[in-house]
Amino acid sequence: MNSATVKTYLPWVVAAALFMEQLDTTIVNTAVPAMAESLQVAPLSLKAVVTSYILSLAVGIPVSGWMADRFGTRRVFGIAISLFTFSSILCGLAQNVPMLVAGRVLQGIGAAMMMPVGRLAIIRTFPKGELLRAMNFVIIPALIGPLLGPTVGGVIVHWFSWRYIFFVNVPVGLLALWLAHRHMPDYHGDARRPLDVVGLILFGSSTALLSWLLEIFGEHRLDASSATALLLLSFVLLAGYFWHAHETPYPLLRMAPFRARTFRVAVIGGFITRLGVGGMPFLLPLLYQLGLGMPAWQSGLLTMPVAAAAMAMKFISSRVLARFGYRRILIANTVMIGAIVCLFSLVNAATPILLIVLLGLTMGFFNSLQYTSMNSMAFADIEAPDSSMASTISSSLQQMSMSFGLACGTLIVGWYLGDLPQTDRAAVTTALHYAFLTLGGMTMLSSLSFWSLRPGDGESVSRGRLRPTD
Numbered sequence: 001m002n003s004a005t006v007k008t009y010l011p012w013v014v015a016a017a018l019f020m021e022q023l024d025t026t027i028v029n030t031a032v033p034a035m036a037e038s039l040q041v042a043p044l045s046l047k048a049v050v051t052s053y054i055l056s057l058a059v060g061i062p063v064s065g066w067m068a069d070r071f072g073t074r075r076v077f078g079i080a081i082s083l084f085t086f087s088s089i090l091c092g093l094a095q096n097v098p099m100l101v102a103g104r105v106l107q108g109i110g111a112a113m114m115m116p117v118g119r120l121a122i123i124r125t126f127p128k129g130e131l132l133r134a135m136n137f138v139i140i141p142a143l144i145g146p147l148l149g150p151t152v153g154g155v156i157v158h159w160f161s162w163r164y165i166f167f168v169n170v171p172v173g174l175l176a177l178w179l180a181h182r183h184m185p186d187y188h189g190d191a192r193r194p195l196d197v198v199g200l201i202l203f204g205s206s207t208a209l210l211s212w213l214l215e216i217f218g219e220h221r222l223d224a225s226s227a228t229a230l231l232l233l234s235f236v237l238l239a240g241y242f243w244h245a246h247e248t249p250y251p252l253l254r255m256a257p258f259r260a261r262t263f264r265v266a267v268i269g270g271f272i273t274r275l276g277v278g279g280m281p282f283l284l285p286l287l288y289q290l291g292l293g294m295p296a297w298q299s300g301l302l303t304m305p306v307a308a309a310a311m312a313m314k315f316i317s318s319r320v321l322a323r324f325g326y327r328r329i330l331i332a333n334t335v336m337i338g339a340i341v342c343l344f345s346l347v348n349a350a351t352p353i354l355l356i357v358l359l360g361l362t363m364g365f366f367n368s369l370q371y372t373s374m375n376s377m378a379f380a381d382i383e384a385p386d387s388s389m390a391s392t393i394s395s396s397l398q399q400m401s402m403s404f405g406l407a408c409g410t411l412i413v414g415w416y417l418g419d420l421p422q423t424d425r426a427a428v429t430t431a432l433h434y435a436f437l438t439l440g441g442m443t444m445l446s447s448l449s450f451w452s453l454r455p456g457d458g459e460s461v462s463r464g465r466l467r468p469t470d
Contacts, residue, residue, distance in 0.1 A: 006185045007134075010122065010125055010185065011134055011137045013077075013176075013183045014119070014122060014138050015137070015138045016172070016175060016176040016180075017077070017080075017081060017115075018115070019172065020085075020169055020172040020176055021114065023152075023169070023172065024088065024168075024169055028049065028050065028053075028165065031162045031165050033285070033290060034162045035049070035100075038162060039096060039097055039100075048097065049100055049101060049104055050104075050406055052101045052104045052108065053104040055108065055208060055212075055399075056104075056108025056109050057108045057111055057115075057395075057399040059203075060109045061112045062199075062200065062203060062204075062253055062392055063113075063195070064113045064116045064117055064392060064395075065120070065389060065391065066193070066195050066252075067113065068117045068388065069188060069192075069388055070188075072186045072187065073117050073120060073184060073187045074180065074186040075186070077114065077117050077118065077180050077184050078177060078180050078181060078184070079113065080113035080114035080117065081173055081177045081180060082110075083110035084107055084114060085110075085169055085173030085174065087106035087109075088166045088169035088170065089166070089167065089170065090106065091103035091104060091166040092167050093163070112399075115395055116391050116392055116394075119395065120391045121185055122135065124185075124187050124387060125185065131376065132318050132321070132372075132376045135372070135375065152168065155300070156168075158295060193250040196244075196248060196252040199241055199245060199253070202237050202240050202241035202244060203238070203253065205237050206234045206237035206238040206240075207238075210234040211400075211403050211404065213227060213230055213234065254386075256386055257393060260380075260381040261453075261454075262378065262458055263379070263380075263381065263382055263394075265377075265452055265453055266394075267374075267393065267394055269330070269374065269449035269450050270371075270378075270398060270401065271398075271400070271401040272401075273334055273374070273401075273449070274402055274404075274405045275401060275408055275442060276408075276439045276440070276446055278401060278402045278403075278404065278405015278408070279406045279407075279410060279435075279439065280341065280363075280409070280439070281303075282409065283410075283413065283432060283435065285299050285300075285303065286413075286428070287344070287347065288302055288303075291425060291428050291429035292425075292429070293349070293425060302360060303360065304360075305358075305360035306364035306367070308361070308364065309360070309363070309364030309365040309368065310367060311368075313365050313369050313372070314372065317373075320369065321372075321373060325455055325459075326377050326453060327453035327454065328455075330370070330377075330450040330453065331450050333366055333370050334443060334444070334450065335444050335447050336366045337370060337443055338440045338441065338442070338443030339444065340359065340366065340440070341436055341439050341440035342437050343359055343440075344359060344436040344440075345433040345436040373458075375394070376461050377458040377461065378394050379391075380459075408439075409435060409439060412434075412439065413432055414431075416434040417431040
C-alpha cells in the first residue's frame, strides 16, 4: 500500500470507526429516560451506564499505545472494532443495570483501542502541515453520528424498544471492519518494550476508584469517613504511579511529551475545560424530557443542531486558527462556551423552540472550534518518536476528563435537587438550571489555563510551518 493510497483512504477508515462510536454515545444519552423506566431505576442513577463506558476508555487507552507498537495498528484496530460490535449486542440483550454496565465496559475497552490507534495512524501518516486538515476530514464524517444519533435514538425509543439502539452498531461495525482490513496501514513501534503491568494496575485502579467515588457520592451510599479514606487511597495510588513511572525504564505513560509547552497546555487545559462541559450531552436530554416533558424523538431533534453546527465549523476552523492563532482562540472561545452553558439555565416550557435551536447551534459551533484547537495543538511540537505516547496520554486524559465532567455535572444536579423526587418536573428543571449556571462559571474560569500560551504556538499545524520545540 503506497503513501498516496494510505492518505486517500485512511481518513475514511478512521471516520467510519468514529461514526460508530459517536452514534452509540449520542443514542444512549437520548434513551436514558426510557431505559430508566424499563429497568425501574431513577434516571440520574443511570449515569453509571455512561460513566462506566467512559471510565473503561480512560483505563484501557494507556494499553492501546503499547498494543499498537507491539502488534501493529491494523490488527489492534480490527480487534477493537470487533469487540465494540460484539459488546453492543450484549448491551442490547441486558436484562438489568449491572448487565448493561458490564456490556458498556466491554464497549469502552473496544473504543479504548479504536480511537487512539486511529489517531496514531493519522499522526504517523500525515506531516504536521497537513495534520489539521486530515483531522478535520476525519471528524466531519464522524460528526454524522451525533447528527443522526439523537434522532435515530428518539425514533427507536418512541416506536420500539431501547434495546434496538445498540443493535444499530452491528451493520456499521461490519462496514468499519471491512474498511480497516483493506485500508488501515500497519505501523509498528521502533523498538519492542515490555508492558508496564505495575503501572497499569496503579494508574487503572486509582482512576477507577476516583471515578467510582464521584459517581456514588451524589447518591450518598458511603459515610463521610469511608469516602474520605477511599479518596485518599486513590490519590496515593496515583502518586505511586508517578513515582513508579519515574523509576522504571518503560513506563505505561511516559511523561516526555509534557516537555513541549503546546502539548502540556492543550492536554491540561483541555482536561480542566471538559470538567465543565463534559456533562452537557447527558444533562440536556434530561432537561428536554424530564424537565420540559418532551417525547424522546423531539428531544433527539433538539440535540441535532449541536452536531450540525460542529460539522459546519470544521470547514472553517483551519482558516480561523491561522488568522487569529491558538492562544486568542482558546482564551476567548472557552469564555463563550461557558456563557452559552449559562444561557441554558433560561430554557423552560415557555421558551420558543427556535431559541433552543439557536442555543444548540451556537454551542455546537464553539464546542467544535474548542476541541479542534485543543486536539490539533497538542501535536504541534511532538516529534515522531513520541507520537505514540503523546496520542495515548492525550486520549487517556481526554476520556478521564469526560468521565469526571459527567460525574461532576450529575453530582451538581443531585446536590441542587436534594431530597426532592426526580418525578417532580419543576424541581428537576430548577436543579438543572442551577447546574448549568455552575458548570458555565467553571468553564469560563478554565480559560485561565490557556494564558500561558504564546502568540506563535501551534503555527506548525495551523499554517504548515515547523518550528523547534521550546
